[in-house]
Amino acid sequence: MDSNNFFHDLHADTSLESSRKKRRKIEAESHSSETEIKWKSESAQRIYAVKLVEALQRTSSQNAPPAPSEAAGGRVVRDVADRVLAMAAKGRTRWSRAILASRLRLTMLRRHRKVKKASGSASRPRKPLPTAAEDRKNRLPAVGNRVKILSRLVPGCKGIPVTNLLEEAGDYIAALQMQVRAMTALTEIISVSQGDRLGSSSSSQA
Amino acid sequence: MSSRRSRSRQSGNSRITEDQIADLVSKLQQLIPEIRNRRSDKQVSASKVLQETCNYIRSLHREVDDLSQRLSELLASSDTDSDQAAIIRSLLM
Numbered sequence: 385m386d387s388n389n390f391f392h393d394l395h396a397d398t399s400l401e402s403s404r405k406k407r408r409k410i411e412a413e414s415h416s417s418e419t420e421i422k423w424k425s426e427s428a429q430r431i432y433a434v435k436l437v438e439a440l441q442r443t444s445s446q447n448a449p450p451a452p453s454e455a456a457g458g459r460v461v462r463d464v465a466d467r468v469l470a471m472a473a474k475g476r477t478r479w480s481r482a483i484l485a486s487r488l489r490l491t492m493l494r495r496h497r498k499v500k501k502a503s504g505s506a507s508r509p510r511k512p513l514p515t516a517a518e519d520r521k522n523r524l525p526a527v528g529n530r531v532k533i534l535s536r537l538v539p540g541c542k543g544i545p546v547t548n549l550l551e552e553a554g555d556y557i558a559a560l561q562m563q564v565r566a567m568t569a570l571t572e573i574i575s576v577s578q579g580d581r582l583g584s585s586s587s588s589q590a
Numbered sequence: 591m592s593s594r595r596s597r598s599r600q601s602g603n604s605r606i607t608e609d610q611i612a613d614l615v616s617k618l619q620q621l622i623p624e625i626r627n628r629r630s631d632k633q634v635s636a637s638k639v640l641q642e643t644c645n646y647i648r649s650l651h652r653e654v655d656d657l658s659q660r661l662s663e664l665l666a667s668s669d670t671d672s673d674q675a676a677i678i679r680s681l682l683m
Contacts, residue, residue: 434678437677437678438678440661440665444665457659457662457663457666458655458658458659458661458662459658460662461658461659461661461662461665462654462655462658465654465658526637527636527637527640530637530640530641530644531640533644534640534643534644534647537644537647537648537651538647546611547610547611547614550611550614550615550617550618551614553618553643553647554614554617554618554621556647557618557621557622557643557646557647557650558621560647560650560651560654561650563650563654564650564653564654564657567654567657567658567661568657570661570677571657571660571661571664573677573680574661574664574665574677575664577676577677577680578664578667
């Protein structure tokens with residue numbers, strides 16, 4: 385009995401490594417489909433829309449008289465939408481963490497505005513040119529240039545290796561698509577409900 | 591090929607394999623409607639995919655900005671909480 389168990393464990397040990405490799409490969413392959421399902425599902429979109437409405441309600445009640453400058457209103461909504469989107473990512477992606485971190489930094493900056501303005505960004509060292517390994521892959525200068533532009537578009541992805549950047553970009557695009565779908569549905573619902581409200585009030589007057 | 595991929599993952603991405611990049615580029619290709627709808631079976635060049643990705647992200651940003659503007663205008667004109675409760679209810683259904 386004991387010898388049987390011993391051999392079984394021995395076999396399990398050697399197959400553990402291969403099963404671990406297999407699991408890692410399956411995880412890698414399902415990881416991409418998992419993220420897409422996460423951003424494509426209707427329930428995720430609905431949850432995001434509800435959270436967005438709640439967050440917007442909170443911000444409009446915080447600035448007690450809502451700042452009537454129309455240009456700023458859009459910016460506020462955009463910031464709230466980005467923050468809620470980043471929270472929906474549950475901290476698993478770099479861009480979502482960067483969005484939340486930059487919000488934090490902004491609120492700190494606003495409190496110590498005078499002190500922070502003096503330092504500025506001149507002292508930050510620039511990232512060196514791509515390493516030799518990456519250079520061999522991006523032999524065409526066009527690719528290297530595009531990678532740099534892409535890294536500037538995706539938040540928080542300035543100095544990371546190309547593979548991570550492409551992964552982040554894929555997730556970021558799927559998230560942005562969901563954001564657009566959810567906000568479009570939201571504007572539709574709000575404008576329809578407003579039209580109902582205005583329509584019913586005018587009919588009651590007549 | 592699979593062993594090569596998992597080995598490079600273990601080394602912490604110090605050697606970026608051709609496979610990984612091709613994988614991710616094709617994944618991006620699927621996401622971008624421009625390239626997907628063109629229905630070209632042959633491989634699109636990586637540079638083209640990257641360019642389309644950048645353009646697509648910029649257009650998505652613009653769309654979100656527009657929607658934010660519209661939303662802020664709509665919300666500014668309707669202040670009642672009952673409205674927003676009705677919105678949430680209709681969203682959940």
